[in-house]
Amino acid sequence: MKRSLLTAVTMGAMLLGTSSVLAQQVTLQFWDNQQTESGLSDVQKAAVERFMKENPDIKIEVTTVPYPEYQQRLLTAVQGGNAPDIATLDQIWVGAFAKAGAVADLTEQAGAAGLARDNFFGGAWDSAVLGGKLYGIPFNVDVWQFSYYNKALLDAAKIDPASLSTFDGLKAAAEKLTTSGKFGVGLFGHKGEDTVVVGDSFIFSNGGKILNDDGSCGLTEAPAVEALTYLQQLSKFAPGGILNASSGDMRELFLNGSLAIEFWPALEQPTLQKSKLDWGFVNGTAPEGKTPVGTFGGWNLAIFESSPNKDAAWKFIQFMVREDVNGDVVDLIPANKKAATAFLEKNRKDPKVIMAHLENAKARPLSPRYLELADAQIAMFQEIYAGGDPAATAAKACDAINALD
Amino acid sequence: MKQKRSTRVVLTLMQVLLAIIVLLPFFWMVSVSLKPPTEPFAIPARLWPDHPTVENYVSAFRPEFRTYFLNSLVVSLATVAITVTLGLLAAYSFTRAQIVAISALVGLVVLAQMFPHSAIIIPIYKMMRSADLLNTYWSLILAYVSVTLPVAIWMLRGFLLKLPAALEESAAIDGATPLRVFWDIVVPLSRPGLIATSVYVLIVTWQEFLFALSFTSTKEMRTLPVGLNDFIGQYGIRYGELMASSVMVSLPVMAVFFFLQRYFVAGITAGAVKG
Amino acid sequence: MRKDRRLHWLLLAPALILMAVMLYYPMFGTVYESFHETSFLSPDPKFAGLALYRRILADRTFTEVVTNSIVWTFGVVLLQNILGFLTALLLNQNLPMQGALRAIVLLPFILPGVVAAILWRFMYDPQLGLVNSLLLQTGLIENSVAWLADSRMAMASVIIAAVWKGFPFSMLIYLAALQNVDQSQIEAATLDGAGPARRLLDVTLPAIRDVIVVNVVLTLILTFNYFDIIWVLTRGGPQSATHIFPTKIYESGFGQFRFGEAATYGVFSILVLTVLVALYAIVQGQANRRRAAA
Numbered sequence: 001m002k003r004s005l006l007t008a009v010t011m012g013a014m015l016l017g018t019s020s021v022l023a024q025q026v027t028l029q030f031w032d033n034q035q036t037e038s039g040l041s042d043v044q045k046a047a048v049e050r051f052m053k054e055n056p057d058i059k060i061e062v063t064t065v066p067y068p069e070y071q072q073r074l075l076t077a078v079q080g081g082n083a084p085d086i087a088t089l090d091q092i093w094v095g096a097f098a099k100a101g102a103v104a105d106l107t108e109q110a111g112a113a114g115l116a117r118d119n120f121f122g123g124a125w126d127s128a129v130l131g132g133k134l135y136g137i138p139f140n141v142d143v144w145q146f147s148y149y150n151k152a153l154l155d156a157a158k159i160d161p162a163s164l165s166t167f168d169g170l171k172a173a174a175e176k177l178t179t180s181g182k183f184g185v186g187l188f189g190h191k192g193e194d195t196v197v198v199g200d201s202f203i204f205s206n207g208g209k210i211l212n213d214d215g216s217c218g219l220t221e222a223p224a225v226e227a228l229t230y231l232q233q234l235s236k237f238a239p240g241g242i243l244n245a246s247s248g249d250m251r252e253l254f255l256n257g258s259l260a261i262e263f264w265p266a267l268e269q270p271t272l273q274k275s276k277l278d279w280g281f282v283n284g285t286a287p288e289g290k291t292p293v294g295t296f297g298g299w300n301l302a303i304f305e306s307s308p309n310k311d312a313a314w315k316f317i318q319f320m321v322r323e324d325v326n327g328d329v330v331d332l333i334p335a336n337k338k339a340a341t342a343f344l345e346k347n348r349k350d351p352k353v354i355m356a357h358l359e360n361a362k363a364r365p366l367s368p369r370y371l372e373l374a375d376a377q378i379a380m381f382q383e384i385y386a387g388g389d390p391a392a393t394a395a396k397a398c399d400a401i402n403a404l405d
Numbered sequence: 406m407k408q409k410r411s412t413r414v415v416l417t418l419m420q421v422l423l424a425i426i427v428l429l430p431f432f433w434m435v436s437v438s439l440k441p442p443t444e445p446f447a448i449p450a451r452l453w454p455d456h457p458t459v460e461n462y463v464s465a466f467r468p469e470f471r472t473y474f475l476n477s478l479v480v481s482l483a484t485v486a487i488t489v490t491l492g493l494l495a496a497y498s499f500t501r502a503q504i505v506a507i508s509a510l511v512g513l514v515v516l517a518q519m520f521p522h523s524a525i526i527i528p529i530y531k532m533m534r535s536a537d538l539l540n541t542y543w544s545l546i547l548a549y550v551s552v553t554l555p556v557a558i559w560m561l562r563g564f565l566l567k568l569p570a571a572l573e574e575s576a577a578i579d580g581a582t583p584l585r586v587f588w589d590i591v592v593p594l595s596r597p598g599l600i601a602t603s604v605y606v607l608i609v610t611w612q613e614f615l616f617a618l619s620f621t622s623t624k625e626m627r628t629l630p631v632g633l634n635d636f637i638g639q640y641g642i643r644y645g646e647l648m649a650s651s652v653m654v655s656l657p658v659m660a661v662f663f664f665l666q667r668y669f670v671a672g673i674t675a676g677a678v679k680g
Numbered sequence: 681m682r683k684d685r686r687l688h689w690l691l692l693a694p695a696l697i698l699m700a701v702m703l704y705y706p707m708f709g710t711v712y713e714s715f716h717e718t719s720f721l722s723p724d725p726k727f728a729g730l731a732l733y734r735r736i737l738a739d740r741t742f743t744e745v746v747t748n749s750i751v752w753t754f755g756v757v758l759l760q761n762i763l764g765f766l767t768a769l770l771l772n773q774n775l776p777m778q779g780a781l782r783a784i785v786l787l788p789f790i791l792p793g794v795v796a797a798i799l800w801r802f803m804y805d806p807q808l809g810l811v812n813s814l815l816l817q818t819g820l821i822e823n824s825v826a827w828l829a830d831s832r833m834a835m836a837s838v839i840i841a842a843v844w845k846g847f848p849f850s851m852l853i854y855l856a857a858l859q860n861v862d863q864s865q866i867e868a869a870t871l872d873g874a875g876p877a878r879r880l881l882d883v884t885l886p887a888i889r890d891v892i893v894v895n896v897v898l899t900l901i902l903t904f905n906y907f908d909i910i911w912v913l914t915r916g917g918p919q920s921a922t923h924i925f926p927t928k929i930y931e932s933g934f935g936q937f938r939f940g941e942a943a944t945y946g947v948f949s950i951l952v953l954t955v956l957v958a959l960y961a962i963v964q965g966q967a968n969r970r971r972a973a974a
Contacts, residue, residue, distance in 0.1 A: 034635065063622050066634040072934040075720065076619045080530040082539060096937055099721045181448070183807075191915040241806035241826030243918035244834075248641040252808055256445035274443070368721050371936045382918055386831075416773055420781055423767060430844065431787055433810050434799055449813035495695035502688035510696070517703045519953045521905055523930045524946030527939075528706035551702035554695055556898065563894055583687055601853060605898070608849060612793045614908060630792040637798075644802065651795045658790045663783035 026312045027059045029084035033070035047329045051319045058312045078102045078304070085307035086316060088139055088299040091127035091363065092193070092370045098135040099368035103302040107134045109314050115321070123296035123363035124335045130366065136300030137317050138335030139326075142265035143294035143361040144197035146354075147285060151278040153177060153260040164261065165282045165292060167206075167230055174237035177260040184237030186250030186262040189378075189385040194247040196374050197295040197364070198263050199381045203227040204293035204362050205286035210377070211365040215405070217398035219380070220391070228380075228390040235385050242385045265297060266354050267332055270347070281350070283357040294361040298332055333358070369404045376400035431655075438462065438649035461649035465636075469624055470650065473632035480542055480628060481610045484549040488606045489599055491550070492557035497587055499558065500565045501573075511562070518555035522615055530619055544620040545628070549613060553606045560605065564598030565591070629654055713943035720937035732944040741920050741928070745945075746952060748835065749904065749924040753956065755839040756846065756903045761895055763843060764850025769880075771851070772858045782855075789848045797912030800841040804828050804913070828914050831921035838922050842909050846902075850895050857891035858884070886971075893964055897957060904953050925949035 032044070048060045063084065065073045071093070077083050078100070089097060097103045110116070115137060117125040124138035147164050154161055157176045163169030174184030189195050200210060208224035211217060218224060235242055239253060251268070253259035255275055262268075272279050284292030301320060303313045319325055326334035327343035333354075334340045340358070344351035367373055380397035384390060433452070438461050440446075440454040498504075499511055529548060530539075538544040568591065576586045614630045621627055633654070636647035714732055716725035736742050771782055788796065803809050804827040815821040827837040861884055869879045885892075907926040910916060916923035916931065923931075925945060933942030 034637075065618075066637050068637055069618050069634065072930075073618060075934055075937065076527060076530050079527045079720070080534050082530075082534050096721060100723060100937075191917045239807055240824055241829035243831075244826065244829035244914055245806075249805065249808075251641060252446050253448075256447065256808075258448055258807070275445075276443075372938070375936060379919060386918070413775065416770065416775055419770055420775060420777070423770060424781060424784060426844075427785055427787060429810070430799055430803055431791075433803065437802070446808045448807050449816055450808055450810045451813075452810070491695045491698070494691040498688035498691040502685060502692075504685060504688060510692070513704075514699070515957075516950070516954070517699050517707075518901055519905070519950050519957075520703055520707050521926055521929055521946050521949045523907065523926060523933060524710045524943060524949070525703065525706035528709045529702060532701070547698075547702065551698055554699060555703070556901070558695060560894065560898075563890070567890075583684055597856070601856065604852060605849075608789060609902075611790075612908075614792075614794055630794055633792060633795055642798065644798075647795065647798065651791060651799075654792070655787065655790050659783055659787060662786050662790070663780065 025057060025059055026309045027061060028086060028307075028309060028313055028316060029063065030060050030316070031063045031065060031070075031074065031084040031087040033067045033088065034064050044329050047320070047325055050325075051316060054319070055312075055315060058315065060316060078306075081306065083304040083306050085309055085313045086301060086303055089136055089302045091124065091296065091298055091300060092374070094128050094136050094300055094302065095130050095366055095368040095370055097302065098130045098133075102305055103135050104305050104307070104310060105133045105135060106137065106303065106314070110134055110137065113314075113318055115318070120321075120335050120337060121296070121340070121358055121361075123361055124298055124300070127296065127298075127363050127366065128300045128302075130368070136302040137321055139299045139301045139321060140330035140332040141296060141298035141335045141340075141358065142267050142332040143354075143357050144194070144201055144265050144297055145263035145284055145294060146266060146268070146281045146357065147283075148254065148262050148264055148268060148272065148279055148281045150254065150257065150260050151280055153182065153257075157260075161280055161282060165285055166288045167285060168288065170261075170285045171230070171234055171237075174234060174261065178237040181258060183239040183253065183259045184261065185234060186247075186254060186259050187231070187235050187238035187242055187385070188245040188247055188250055188263075189235075189242045189381050190244050190246045191378055191382075192246055193374060195381050196377050197297055198247075199228075199231065199377065200295040200362075200364060201284055201293065202231055204295065205284060205290065206230070207290070210373075211367070211401075217401040219377075219394040219401070220398050225391050225394050228384050228394060231381075232384050232387070232390060243382050265332070266344075266348055269349055273349075281353075283353060283360075291360055292357070294357050296361045296363045298335060300335075367404075372404055373401050434648045435652055437644050438646075438652050440645055442643075442645055461645035462653065465646040465650040466653065469627075469632065469635075470653070472625060473627050473629045474654065476542070476626060477611060477629040480545045480549065481607055483542070483546045484553065484610045485603045485606045487546065488550045488553045488557050489561075489603055492554055492561050492602065493592070493595065493599065495554075495558045496561035496565050497591060499562050501583075514555050514558050518559065520552075522552065526615060526619060529616075533620060539620055540622050540626050542626075545613075545617060548616045548620065549606075549610045553609050557602045557606060560602045561595065561598050564595050564601075568594050710943045710946050713940055714947045716940060718940045718943075720939065725940075728940070732940050736941065736944050736948070741923070742948075744920045745923050745925060745928050746948075748920070748922060749949075749952060750956070751835060752839060752842075752910075752922075752924050753900060753904045755835075756842045756906075757896060757899045759839065759843045760847045760850050760899055760903075761892070763847040764895070765854045765892075767847065767851045768854035768858055771855055785851060786848045788845050791845070793845065793908035794912060796845045797841070797909045800844075800909070801828070801913050804837055804841075829918055831918050834914055834918060834921045838910050838913050841913060842903070842906065845909065846899065850899060853891060853895050854888070857888040861887045896960065900956060900960065901953065904949075904956065925952070 044062065048062060052058065052060060074083075074087060078097070083102065089103070094103070120138045121141050124141045128134055128136035128138060147170070149161055149164060154173070154177070157173070159173045159176060164173055170185070176184070178184040188198070203210065203219075203224045206223045206227040208221060208227055209218035239245065239250070239259065247264060250259060250262045251264065251271070254262040255277065257277065284294050286292040301317045303310055303317065307313055320329060321336050323336055323338045326336040326339035334343050341351070341355070344354055348354055364370065365373060376397045379400070380393050383393045436453050439457040439459070441456055441458045441460055444454060444456060499507060533539050533544045538547070572590050572594075573586050576590055581589070612630050617628045617631045621631065633647065633650060636643040636650070713725065715728060715730070717728045717732070718725040767785060771778055771785070791799070803811050806812060806824045806826045806829070811827065812821070812824045816824070825833070828834050865883050865887070866879055869883050874882065905926055907930065910922050910924060910927050911930065914922045916927040925948070929942045929945045929949065932938045932945060
């Protein structure tokens, strides 16, 4: 009797012992997508190691998914009840994931930790807000688009790079630069989000809106239709095959010296620095006298509602957006403004110019049904580039967008 | 059979043409894989880079590749073995059993091969999760066996229907049990059908992407088609390394086929595809 | 006899159970979803009757998807089988280097589908691609052609890529069948004075008739449900010029989070494919009867 009691006590103690060890070690699943060829994953690994050293009770397991499949992979996991604890979400997905109840409301934690809109780029912060509640913390940002130009080609055609930042200047330059075997401007219109962000920036720069303040479609308003008409005219000076071309395709043409102007975010700089090209850039394009307005892109960190370890996850998010960490773990631009300044100084040409473009940039519409909205826009841009009537095409897109809710 | 000299020349020329059609894209793939990362793509495209280099191969040859390759091999072979076994058993019963419901069941099998995978993947994912099989070989093997089984049954049933009944009948009269008949007569005779079906199953599983992507999460469990996608980012594709790794992946498989094709063709030839 | 029956049920059981659990159960879920309004955003399904069906039938995209699916399937199946058969004929002669060639021909299908698709997207690139480069250099075209960006040419272009990838599979099966054709019959026909064409039509083709049926039906089903090539090459674009059922289902479900719509497209997809297979069976049956009557 005594002995069995003793055994029971010992065993109980052992069980308690193991369970307290288990309680100490929390394992978090963190999913991210793979964006560029830079060796980001190594740097990120180092940061994760550092976090685990600072927080010995938390273990982070990182899963990296190739970008083209990231959306499907996340969706399947959420639907299958197997979401990670933390993931980076494209700005344009946050609305849908929040509406579906998949990601946690972070409003209180952020307030308590002193994380506020002022610490981040406004457009990036807003992309994580739905119905006044905060569903993610901006992780990285960039802006579409900068117009990168090939100096040699511009010099040969006697074009002043500064002229590229106006609608008329860009069009005149593109026309002049389009000669046999060379292409003026790298417009692209495949079924992808890069088509939308570039198109949006022309609409924004012309004072247009995708959605009006009341949520109705704004593409049929004059500034938007004018921008579409302009894009259609510009497309004459782009390499053939716009409807299946992506920003990546245009990069290859720019790198081999046959394309004079390409549209990319600031992220393009490291690639160009490695090339033998003599290049420069201007901040997008606007009508004479107006400031170009770019479109924000980037990723937010979100905690999934299903995570049993939200507190630990929140610690990790705070760590990842800290001023001294954020710049090391992104290859776009850190969303933390202070980190961004240092990052740009260190890694990018003309950091102040980039900063100005970031400050001016606008976010894409905040809607849980953004993906369908973007689809209607892609159909619209494709029809514009195929020669459709801008006003009629915009009206069609608005019909589709207004039918969404 | 003797052919005229001129016929032989024409046929040989056609062979060359065939080889060119097949090889041209592949040749270009090799060419891209040998292009230095710093050398931009030329217009018009060149068949061969100016300064070929193996740089891409060096950077693409990562230890993970061996894992991906091995995973693909394990999953594919296991799927082939299980599908073909279950398929043959089912096809045998479908063709030999006197069960009233048989033709309805065959209809259900035929229908099942028409289900689009992207429409059924989420429910299957949920089941894998409840069975705690996610990120294991079994999740992939089970899914692959299920989606290839209908076609396998249907193919094998076609082969079995053509086997001469006389052999089985005489064996049955001699007192052999149905299982004996199956093992001693049906299995050897359906070898060609088994091989053809195996090839089909192997091809489907070797390149399957959607399930592999959804059910595996760690690098240790990834299969080749998903692993190769590591070279595709949001901002561009590393063509050189992607092509280099594709070449590395294809060569061993091609070598295997080269040495096995004699047996393979002989296997199929052994008798049953007869009309 | 009863014991036999029990044995047969036993042999059938594993396959049937697996298919019931892994294919029919999810498919019933899909059919159920098609009668309900569900999406990622509103996970609780609300019964909607035939509303989704009506909405999709009224949508112009649906007509395009059906037409495209038929053109795509018909094109790939036809070309792949013809090319596969001709290749098999060619590789069935006693010519030098056949062993090597048989292995080489298999290359396209060893390549994982996604890689083959990326390779072809690059081949078709209007400026950097090999296709335009060769055609321009040989003078067959004067200006670069945007193969995948022109809605009149995109479908033909994806079909060619798919045939390149798929014909070795048909070739393998035809080759095996050809090697099985009774040589004595061919020799007898030769003695009767039949030329190569006659021998092919009168002896070889009838002898491998069943293999042709197997091949056609297999490629038909595989092609109809083939996703990788089109998704990587065009994503169903430009506009909807190359959208087929699998790309549309994927786009609705995973791309736009509209599960109900994806499910309904899934149900339609099975219906259309069933009709295609049935039509083929009827045509084949008639041909057989005619042959039997002749």
